[in-house]
Amino acid sequence: MPGKNVLIVYAHQEPKSMNGSLKNIAVDVLQKQGCSIIISDLYSMNFNAAATRNDITGELCNPQHFRYGAETMEAFKKGVLCEDILKEQEKVKVADLIIFQFPLYWYSFPAIMKGWIDRVFVQGFAFDFPGCYDTGLLKDKLALLSFTTGGTEEMFSKDGMRGDIRMA
Incomplete structure (x- = not known):
């Protein structure tokens, strides 16, 4: 992947966790392959998870009947989304690969x-209708x-509590 841009969206509150180690390994390996890495460390950024007005x-x-999806679609078209969203969308735009690292x-x-x-x-940014999935904007x-x-491995096996995690 030389020359590729990689965005890692990382969601763990403990840098010394297994997730933190996996993120660090991904950064090391991808940089050695010539990739440029951008990390969105959601906890250290104090990223606001609440979708609001x-x-x-x-x-x-x-304004009398707020519908988040419709309002943010129009706000995207007009360029009036808040700054933290616009910054993250810019990261997505330049990324060839997006890695979601999380527990x-x-x-x-x-x-x-x-x-x-x-x-x-x-x-309008990530998807639109009818352009979804393999014909979508991303x-x-x-x-x-x-x-x-x-x-444990058994919890996620064929006979585990919820069945094989590898099955769709």
């Missing part, structure tokens, strides 16, 4: 990462989920 710096389309909490992302996805991947980007489970 405050994400829009301009006037709302319908699995209740079979999902941590809330801070979910908030990053909700606030950054707004309609179709030329690669994404990698790298996560720890905090559970």
Whole structure:
């Protein structure tokens, strides 16, 4: 991947954690391959995970009935999303590969990462209709989920509590 731009969206509050180690290894390996790395360390950034009216710096389309998806789509088109969202969207724009590094909490992302996805991947920037999935706005980007489970191998096996985690 020489010359590629990599964004690592990292969501763990402890730098010495397994997730922190995996992030550091990814940085080392990718830099040795000639990649440029940008890290969004959501906890150290104190990233605001709450999707609210405050994400829009301009006037709302319908201030009497706030609909986050519709309002942020229009705000994106008008260039009036708040600064922290715009900064993260710029990182996504230049990235060839986006790595999401996180611990699995209740079979999902941590809330801070979910908030990053909700606030950054707004309609018009990350997707639009009918252009979704393989024809979507981010179709030329690669994404990698790298996560720890905090559970035993048996918990995530075929006969485990929730079945094989590798199965869709």
